[in-house]
Amino acid sequence: MSGPLRYQNPELQDLLASNYVMGTLRGRARQRMETLMQDNRTLRERVQQWEAKLQPLHQNTPEVAPRNSTWDSIASAIGGAADPMLATLKKKLNFYKYFSGFALSCALVLAVLVLQPTPPQPAAINYVAVMKDEAERPTMVVTLTKTGRLLALDMLEKPQVEQHQNLQLWAVSKVDGSISSLGAIQVEKHIEKALTKPQWGLIADAEYLLVSVETATGVAQPSARVVAKGLCVKVEGWQAKTG
């Protein structure tokens, strides 16, 4: 037999299929096999049979955690990231990483000049939420630092709020979806507030943070007017060197 007919031979098909799956068919022979498979259903099926038969060999293959950068590359390659918010978050985080480094440097200089020098404790950011408006534009960035349970909120764009209204920050639980207030916030470019221990617990449990416009203080649930919402992401791992 010659040409395509030759490849109708079951024994040859099986030999080719097994070698293809095993990986010993290389170079041009491998390319030729791939071309043949496109038009030869039986050959494809034989390859699938061998794939299935040999797959159990990987049953005990130890898992190896991929690098963080691998998912980032996949996310950006599939067009706008698997979670667009995460892509934005990463950009923001770079800023905050450097910002916190800068702030630390300033604090260190002050400590040297004014106070007794004490070993500087890096105030690492533990959680970040990039808050977006309805049009998916980032409008606020919330960072949370466990040291001092400090919440910092930066408004990239201030929402429209009437005089009799106020803004309130909320945490949405990832466990049961319940919404808890983290208190009122001022309409200012940069806000900082220390959270209570129970409030920090809400952060650790939060899937989302959101900001609503309220006409009264102390309300139990956010109004329908949510002006910003963002995933609350734990970011300690991101500060370590990856990739």
Next chain:
Amino acid sequence: MTGGEVIEHQYTEKARAEADQLDHLLARITLKDQKALQQLYQKVSGKLNGIAMKLLNDADLSNDVLQETFLQIWNNAGEYRRDQGEPMTWMASLLRYRALDKLRAENREQKRRNQYEEVQTLFGETSAGSPMAGLLQQDTDTKLGRCLETLDALNRNAILMAYYYGYSREDIAIHVEQPVNTVKSWLKRGLTRLAQCLGH
């Protein structure tokens, strides 16, 4: 049902449930559900990267291959058919073929020094320290495990070196200090017997 059969039945049920989950995620990925891809990645990337590491023995290359494989899954999830194979088999095969292409492109076949000892255990008088020994031991309840054990050690090890570690015939020949034709014979004989045992 015996105790062994009960355990096997439970395992099968568990494996089926996991396969169903992966199947469902692939169906969502076909509809370009990015969250589904992320969930799939969380579930299988460690395993797939582990398989790539065995083949490539290089973290940079294995991460590259993993990335390429997930983009292929993203683009071609619609080609997957459950009746043609399990989801993990399909994904592992995509990854393996990419890894094999990478091996050739990077000419990694001459750079296997670090893997020498691990592979060498396959050929020792006792293979107790071999990762394959554990694998074969745990696989004794599977048809593949039973069939592999019936093969001549040289034939079996040649198959494992090729499939599990990505060795070419030439690489195996260098490793065992035998002519390439001898290795080809081992592989052919081993695969023929394996096929007979597996009931192809």
